[in-house]
Amino acid sequence: MRADPADYRLVSPGNLLGALSLLASEPAQWLPIAGGTDVMVLYSAGKLTNRNLIDIWNIPELRQIEVFPDRISIGAACTYTVLRQHEIVSREFSLLATAASWTGGIANQNRGTLGGNIANASPAADSLPALLVYDAVLTLISVRGERRVPYRTFHTGYKQTILAADELILNISLPRRFSKYFSHARKVGARNAQAISKVCLAALGQVANGAIRDVRLALGSVAPVPLRLNETEKMLTGKEIEPSLIDAARKSVLKEIRPIDDIRSTARYRSAVACNLVTEFLAKLAAEGAAA
């Protein structure tokens, strides 16, 4: 461990108002810590620059899942284990449940939270593509009040978000209108578990009368932010899945993504695999449509 615990301060208000007041009291001085699975990695490497931490693990409003007729609202500090075990999540939002099952090992899933994954804003984060295709809406809260923002507007650049220094993510709301969609998720990491994604895909689709009625594609690790493939989706909608369409989709994917070379992989590899994952999804969607 490379940090000196004496340099850090951890406060645990235990309630939402206490946490928000503290956040607002000294602007940009306090860092929320939920499961700590990202924060503690930095800490132990001696790279955590924030010295004041607010524990938000034990705030009830952040830990609950509420099910409404038209949506589900997930408290930001719900863990991956909770998500995996939740009946509605696993039935209607399988892309999210699957992403939760990919996220590190059991220990990590017992601590890591969905809100932490969002706020940490890594382009390689596994659950974020799922949130993009499900049209998630975030509720952000501060002493100044609440605001609801579409998740797709949350990331503004590499590790940059619209979250203000005094704000917390309160919950993540997902509309319950995708249960009939065909869904497909695939993570490509350097090994089958406990690996940061080189590319990951979350995809939803519906075929009617041989043509794509609706399609939603999002990729991780191919751009500075988790990426929804808007152009490719537009291009695919209304069309019949055939080899020429898949070719066109691959070309379109390449236009939308902006992968890089880094310590884990190469831009070329990521590009090719991103195309292959979309191809694989479309092939499965076609087979699904043919069977239906």
Added chain:
Amino acid sequence: MTVRHIIGASVPRKEGWDKVTGAARYVDDMALPGMLHGATVRSTIARGKIKQIHFGPGVDWNEYVVVSAKDIPGKNCIALILDDQPCLASEFVNHPEEPILLLAHPDRPKLRKAVEAVSIEYDSLPALHTIEESERQSTIIWGRDNTFKNFLVEKGDVDAIWKKAAHIVEGEYFTGAQEQLYIENNGVIAAFDPKNGVTVWGSLQCPYYVHKALITLFALPEEKVRVVQMETGGAFGGKEEYPSMIAGHAALLAMKSGRPVKIVYDRMEDMAATTKRHPSRTRHRTAVSKDGRILGGEIEFTIDGGAYATLSSVVLSRGTIHAGGAYYWPNVRIRTKAVATNAPPHGAFRGFGAPQSLFAMERHMDRIAQVVGISPVEVRRRNFLKSGQTTTTEQTIKENIDLDRLLKRALELSDYAAKKKRFAEKNKAGTNRKGIGIAAFLHGAGFTGSGERYLNSLVGAEAGADGIVRVLVSSAEFGQGTNTVLCQIAAEALGLPYENVSIAQPDTSVVPNSGPTVASRTAMIVGKLVQSAARGIKETLTKTGLLHEDYSPEQFRAACKEYIATHGALKSYARYEAPPDVFWDDEKYRGEAYAAFAWAVYVAEVTVDLTTYSVTVDDFVALQEVGRVLHPVLAEGQITGGVAQAIGFALYENVVWQDGRMMNNQMTNYIMPASMDLPPIRVFFEENGNVHGAHGAKGIGELPMDGPAPAILNAVEDATGVRFCSIPLLPEDLFEALRPEFNEQAVPSSVRGIA
């Protein structure tokens, strides 16, 4: 009464209970009164002259003990073979992460900031980072020609053979560095007092290597240096030479501060600064007859030793001797060298050069098969070494080994023929490709050539008045089962129950020098000496008339008690004696390289996923002839673990280098395979015995590291038709080879399986 079935039975591990219950004590579990913590200030550049050292602001330097090369009382080196590696760099640095200063403080977290507050100015010098750069000698970084060691093995007349060849087959093969990744990082505690000298407790494989290094570093007599091995959480060769360095550091701080000092690396420091497997390049040029028989050939094997000589010459030696594999070469010339680069020195790692040169040999055999137009099975069958033939070093194979039969059994166990056919059919469609590959190989047990003779190992056994016999060896337990197997051997020799034998904690003030715990030598060579020492106890008691044949443990105890009452102690020692028929010529590199070889045939089955370009090993058969299995569970564990580690070597573990520094020195980014990446590893043994080993045992610890990588790459070629010659073979490499035409701007069609 004789107690039966201790050898060959899976008795409980001696230290197993303590490990499972958490009672086992590792070095970081230990603290001494007044102890300080130590840390290391390391070079940030690959090569240069140290100009100035600044102790930055923000740190109260009065609180810290600071040691530099000037504080070394003896010779500033880590004594090993050539003594060229400084303990602390004083004028020049030759690799990143080279130790320059040592700091100690009572409060462990206070060290990191201090290390970061030291800044060092350098005049940097040109550095070399690959074998090719080192060979070009654009700058000389070591000795006269950047070369630590050369070997030349010559058998027959290679130059005359080329014109007789129906085919000349060439190939070039590469292997990468690999980190040992023991669970417990390197760590020691050192204490110093003017009267008793230096004592070190540490996580280590070779107590007497550390002992020797400290004697030189401190200019102390032997008896004033004491080294104690603590419970050690894995080693794999990574704690063969490096502990001498960290022990020296802690001891220097202890001497200067007058207090005990603990240094335990974290994972990042351990990965960046300590040894790794030597990267290698092998070139083969082979003359082959029309029917696929090897007529002769040239093998050029080169390893990257890093910045200092350390163990490179011996790693090279083992790689050299294994370069020809398990085949008969009527004529061969093997030229090998270890070269210097400006990386932290590469060092011992399970297999010790053999996995590198055998990777090349076993990939090359598949190449020969293709050129000749026969199967990988047939090419091996036609060239296997047979009893009575000689190896590349002209060692006559005296044991009765039938590799043909071993191969046949491995093929049956893996259902090779049927799978091969099935895969060829299945591979015509879909987005997966399946393949199956084999590797046949050997691994020499014990020190190379005359090594065992030089080691001159000594082993002891001591009986107590309670009738418990204690084995006295410097051979260390680090997970592989040393304690258990040596106690089994002693119990068997004494006709006592396993519980009546114990083993001393390796402590140079207590145990004799039974040599380092390396080279798959412990069960075979040290085991044989343990057997003799134990027998000596029995003989002493029978000769003095205190014990008669067919005794019970009770009678044994009574005899011990009586003997000790009159004589004070009951000890017996056995020293290594070189077998009379083992001869080795160090000059010509010719003769009996090893007292025994273990033999193996491995079969790997893989799937290549064309969507992600990743390779998964689906099934693995490991069949080996090992003389005698002393402990089935431990033996199988060695093979399973070794195969897993070798799968990492082949497909996952990639050290990302930048200017001689490891950039991915974290387990997040240095990827070793985990349980979900590993196939069922099916382990089978054959036991032909071995006159040179205890109960016929041969060494097996390193063997399983040799075969998997080539078997897997052979399988990948079978699956894809693409010839890969370099490991680690990562998905990115497969992608570039399978889709060279891929263009991020215009993607060609690759749509398959659409209805």
